[in-house]
Each structure stands twice: as structure tokens, then as C-alpha cells.
Amino acid sequence: xxxxxxxxxxxxxxxxxxxxxxxxxxxxxxxxxxxxxxxxxxxxxxxxxxxxxxxxxxxxxxxxxxxxxxxxxxxxxxxxxxxxxxxxxxxxxxxxxxxxxxxxxxxxxxxxxxxxxxxxxxxxxxxxxxxxxxxxxxxxxxxxxxxxxxxxxxxxxxxxxxxxxxxxxxxxxxxxxxxxxxxxxxxxxxxxxxxxxxxxxxxxxxxxxxxxxxxxxxxxxxxxxxxxxxxxxxxxxxxxxxxxxxxxxxxxxxxxxxxxxxxxxxxxxxxxxxxxxxxxxxxxxxxxxxxxxxxxxxxxxxxxxxxxxxxxxxxxxxxxxxxxxxxxxxxxxxxx
Amino acid sequence: xxxxxxxxxxxxxxxxxxxxxxxxxxxxxxxxxxxxxxxxxxxxxxxxxxxxxxxxxxxxxxxxxxxxxxxxxxxxxxxxxxxxxxxxxxxxxxxxxxxxxxxxxxxxxxxxxxxxxxxxxxxxxxxxxxxxxxxxxxxxxxxxxxxxxxxxxxxxxxxxxxxxxxxxxxxxxxxxxxxxxxxxxxxxxxxxxxxxxxxxxxxxxxxxxxxxxxxxxxxxxxxxxxxxxxxxxxxxxxxxxxxxxxxxxxxxxxxxxxxxxxxxxxxxxxxxxxxxxxxxxxxxxxxxxxxxxxxxxxxxxxxxxxxxxxxxxxxxxxxxxxxxxxxxxxxx
Numbered sequence: 082x083x084x085x086x087x088x089x090x091x092x093x094x095x096x097x098x099x100x101x102x103x104x105x106x107x108x109x110x111x112x113x114x115x116x117x118x119x120x121x122x123x124x125x126x127x128x129x130x131x132x133x134x135x136x137x138x139x140x141x142x143x144x145x146x147x148x149x150x151x152x153x154x155x156x157x158x159x160x161x162x163x164x165x166x167x168x169x170x171x172x173x174x175x176x177x178x179x180x181x182x183x184x185x186x187x188x189x190x191x192x193x194x195x196x197x198x199x200x201x202x203x204x205x206x207x208x209x210x211x212x213x214x215x216x217x218x219x220x221x222x223x224x225x226x227x228x229x230x231x232x233x234x235x236x237x238x239x240x241x242x243x244x245x246x247x248x249x250x251x252x253x254x255x256x257x258x259x260x261x262x263x264x265x266x267x268x269x270x271x272x273x274x275x276x277x278x279x280x281x282x283x284x285x286x287x288x289x290x291x292x293x294x295x296x297x298x299x300x301x302x303x304x305x306x307x308x309x310x311x312x313x314x315x316x317x318x319x320x321x322x323x324x325x326x327x328x329x330x331x332x333x334x335x336x337x338x339x340x341x342x343x344x345x346x347x348x349x350x351x352x353x354x355x356x357x358x359x360x361x362x363x364x365x366x367x368x369x370x371x372x373x374x375x376x377x378x379x380x381x382x383x384x385x386x387x388x389x390x391x392x393x394x395x396x397x398x399x400x401x402x403x404x405x406x407x408x409x410x411x412x413x414x415x416x417x
Numbered sequence: 418x419x420x421x422x423x424x425x426x427x428x429x430x431x432x433x434x435x436x437x438x439x440x441x442x443x444x445x446x447x448x449x450x451x452x453x454x455x456x457x458x459x460x461x462x463x464x465x466x467x468x469x470x471x472x473x474x475x476x477x478x479x480x481x482x483x484x485x486x487x488x489x490x491x492x493x494x495x496x497x498x499x500x501x502x503x504x505x506x507x508x509x510x511x512x513x514x515x516x517x518x519x520x521x522x523x524x525x526x527x528x529x530x531x532x533x534x535x536x537x538x539x540x541x542x543x544x545x546x547x548x549x550x551x552x553x554x555x556x557x558x559x560x561x562x563x564x565x566x567x568x569x570x571x572x573x574x575x576x577x578x579x580x581x582x583x584x585x586x587x588x589x590x591x592x593x594x595x596x597x598x599x600x601x602x603x604x605x606x607x608x609x610x611x612x613x614x615x616x617x618x619x620x621x622x623x624x625x626x627x628x629x630x631x632x633x634x635x636x637x638x639x640x641x642x643x644x645x646x647x648x649x650x651x652x653x654x655x656x657x658x659x660x661x662x663x664x665x666x667x668x669x670x671x672x673x674x675x676x677x678x679x680x681x682x683x684x685x686x687x688x689x690x691x692x693x694x695x696x697x698x699x700x701x702x703x704x705x706x707x708x709x710x711x712x713x714x715x716x717x718x719x720x721x722x723x724x725x726x727x728x729x730x731x732x733x734x735x736x737x738x739x740x741x742x743x744x745x746x747x748x749x
Binding site: 316320324369 | 463464469585621636652655
């Protein structure tokens, strides 16, 4: 009886987050295979490395759940970093710099959101264009030079509070806030509704444009926050920061179970996706694998994780009668 | 509503093009090969600190020769670079081309187009696979640079055994491959040098940071790092700082580090004595020789040799005071 009480909630957790056992198995295999992997320092290292990705991916989760996409996240990260080290900003206090950078992120997200919501041009096109605009603006500010970050701005990436590294604390706070927003607020419900069936959302009188603008603005702000954490760790702003980052962010979100078609997603899944990607990267270094193998393994793990997580979608498909197979037990209709 | 959106975007694009055309300071003079002033088209694969230095080198040599410069950046897109070069040849009618190829093989088509239009095609920094249509080529010698790095490691290994972390640049970049291969071949069989970890970075500072952190976590006995470009140096130093191992030469915790390029990051670290040696790329030579070759080609002279590999200049702590003035990144 006691074991049933334990197994049922565990089973529910696994059903809701099929990536969790994938991550646990991955960590166990790596820990068993390589000395030094299963140490507090190494797990701390993985958490720190995953933090900027988690932060940016939480924002991207909202965008993708509206059935949109944001290809400009890497460029937003770079432009935010460029603004952080610009001559007009850098001499001010840490608080002022952070507020300005976050405001810049909100501004960039607002541009994306308004363009997508008001012109109805596909998000892929809009954010492809803004990706170039933001990167160009960042390059203009930095003159494509590497700029050292002042000491007072590095604490967010290198400091710690009660032994927990600052980037990790920031990522945890943002992930919790993101999950609460998604599950407990009207905005979160509207995001799901808009992503599930936009026309129905319009007919129901939902503020669809406002939701879209909100999602992209949130993504912009979180890209800027991720930039603060990442550049603080790097100690400098360099011209290639954020290049290709959008792919990594989208991978973490999709790996975490958020549907590219919108309407279904999970902040917890996004966090797990980011942790899996980072753990794989760390594991490859521990394995001393040839550099040519890195991309193959990363892709392979992504494929395996998506296939493993795919079992959940099959149950949902069965429950909806899409496959003609009967399902013995009830399956939830949403993935959150 | 959707058509209005597209109209807005189209109008915005036209406005941006108009503004950029009106404010551009790099417009061709419209000179012809027999005209009074030539315009030289410069096409780069990307723009970063070292490319800025190469651009400045070309611009100052071009100015001295009386040429104007038309400049474009391909943002690491080989197709985009091909289109830009085609535009320079056919529309902007440049008299010569100086190119840093994004892809040494794909650029052959652009070189052939230039040859067909009698436009001298000069390649710098990155070698072109097929030399038939290339008027002149000056590049670094990445294999030699890698060997020069290895020589510093071999010398340092006489003092203590070295356990080496090797960062590798983009695996599609021949410079990265050459620097890796030159180094690996030279240290092979060296009794006091052990290559512990080889981490690909894709020339990405974040990957370099994470890769270095992971390697130091995996093996805390790593006491030497080969960084294939100064561009990645800040990331490595951040990882060392986080591991409490960024110390000046002479400190027991100092990690022996050698890089390549000679950019301002490298020079600063040399001054701070946190970097042991830097193999400086001769950027100034690239610009001067490229413009000189373009002039020779426009004058109908034979260029010989057609391909030059410029070896890097060794800058280490022993010769820093006397040599730094020759390094492009140490100026100012």
C-alpha cells in the first residue's frame, strides 16, 4: 500500500515530465562512466552553465506556446550586452545598468511583438529581420571590438548567495515565476488559448494582440537578463556573443515538450531540456571524445530524448481518438 | 491587414536602403581601370577585432595608393559573400577585389567571375582551394603558427611536466585545423607533454568558457592551455578566474598559456603577465601586400610569387619589451 502511494505520484510526475527520467538516466550513466562527474562542484558547474539558457528559454517558451518563434534571441542577447558596456551606460551604478538593459530587452521584445501582432507578418520573417537589425545595432555600438566588463557588473555571473551561484538563483527565480505565470495567471491561460486555436481565441473575445505582444516582450526582457548573466561570466562583450544561440534556446524549449504548433508547453520541461543539453555538453568533455563527435552526439541525444518524450504524445493522440486505439486509463489533454 | 503589413516592411526596407546609400562613406568613385581613380572591393567573411585591424591595414594602404574602398561583410554566409562580390564586379564596377573567404572552396566561383571580368582577385588571411583564378594570395601559416606554439610548450616542459588543454576553433575553418594540426604534430612523442583534453569551440566565446570550465573540472591537474586565438582568451581567463587559477607567471598556480593572433586582448594579458606567449599574425603585411599586388595586376605586371604564407611573429615574455611595437594589437 505504501509503495503504491509513492509510485502513483512518481508515475504522475514522470507522465507530466517524461524528460525527468531521461535526465536522471543521463546523469547516472555519466556519473558511472567518468570519475569526477558526480561531484558537487561539477553539478554546480552544470547548473551555472545552464542558467543563461534556462532564462532565455523560459521567455522563448511563451513565444512558442503562442505558435510563434523568435529567431532574434541571440541578437537581442548581443545588443543587450553591447548596451551594458556602452560608454553612456557603463559608468552608472549596477542597478541603473541592469534596469537600462532590461528596458532595452523589453523594447526589443516590444518591436517583435508589435510587428507580429499588428502586421500579421509571420513571426519567422519578422524575427529573422530583427535578428539582423539587433546584431547590426550591437556591432555598431561595440565597433565589433571586444569590450571588458567593469568589475561591478560581474557579480551577477560570478558571485553567490548562501553558497548558491547568482546565475543559478536568477534562473530558479525566473523559472518559478515563469511557471506560476503560465499556470496561475490569466495571461498564461490566454497564451495557451491563443496558441491552441487563435481564431477561437479571437471569437471568444480574448485580447490576442495583447497576448502576442506580451509574449514577445517577455522573451525580449528575459533575453536581456540572460545576457547580464552570460556576459558577467565571460567578463567581456565580444562580437560573436549570441550567434546561433537561438537554435540552442529553441532546442531546449522543444526538447522540453513545448509544441512548435503552440498551445502545449511546460516551463519545467524547458528547464529539463536546458539541463539535458548542458549535461551532454559536459559529458562530452569528460569523455575526451574527438571534437568531430560533439555535434553527432548532441544531435543523437536530442533525437533520443524527443523520441522518449514522444510516448506522451502518443497517449494523448490515443485519448483523443486520433489513432483508433483505445486507451485504458485517462490521459490528460494538456501537457502542463 | 496582412498586405498592409508587407507594404510597411517593403517601405521600411526601401527607406533603409535610401538612408544607407545617402550616408555611406564607402561609395565607389566609379573609376575604371583606365580612369583616374580605382575602387577596390573588399569582402570579409565577418567583422571582429582582427578583421577590423585587417580592414584598417587595407584602407591605409589603399589610401596611400590613391584607391577608394568598397567594403562588405558576409556575416559568415558563403552565399551572401558570393552575391556581394558579384554586385561589386557587375554593378559597382570595382577595379580589384580583396577577399577573406568564408569558404575557401565556394569562393572559387567568385574568383572565376572576377577573372572573366578582368578584375584582379586577391585573397588574404584564408587560402583559396583552387588558385587558378586568384591573382595573389597572402595568408598566415597556421601550421607553422601551431608549431611555434608547440615550441613554447616544449621549452616550458623542460621545467615541469605539462598536462595540456587544447581548445580548437571551428572545425570547418582551415586556419583552426592548421593551428591544431601543427601543434599536435609538434608535441607528439614529447615525453613531458600530455594532451589531456581537446575541446571544440566553434570560435564561440561561450563554448570556450564552458569547455574550459568542464575540462578543468574533469582534470584539475591541467597546468597548460593552448588557445588558438586571442579572441577566446577572455573566456579562458574567466574560466580560470572562476576556478581560482588565474595567476601571474611566477605564481605556483599559474597555468601556462599560449595563444595566436596578437590582438589587444593578448597584448594586455602579456603586459599583465598572465599570458606566456602570443604568436602575432602579421596583419600589416596583409594589407600592404594585397594593395601592392592589386596595383601590379592593374598595371599588367606579373605577380611573383603568387602565393605567400606569412609566418607569425613570436611574442613571449623574454622579448616582449623589444617586440611589442611590431605587433598590431599592442599599438596604443
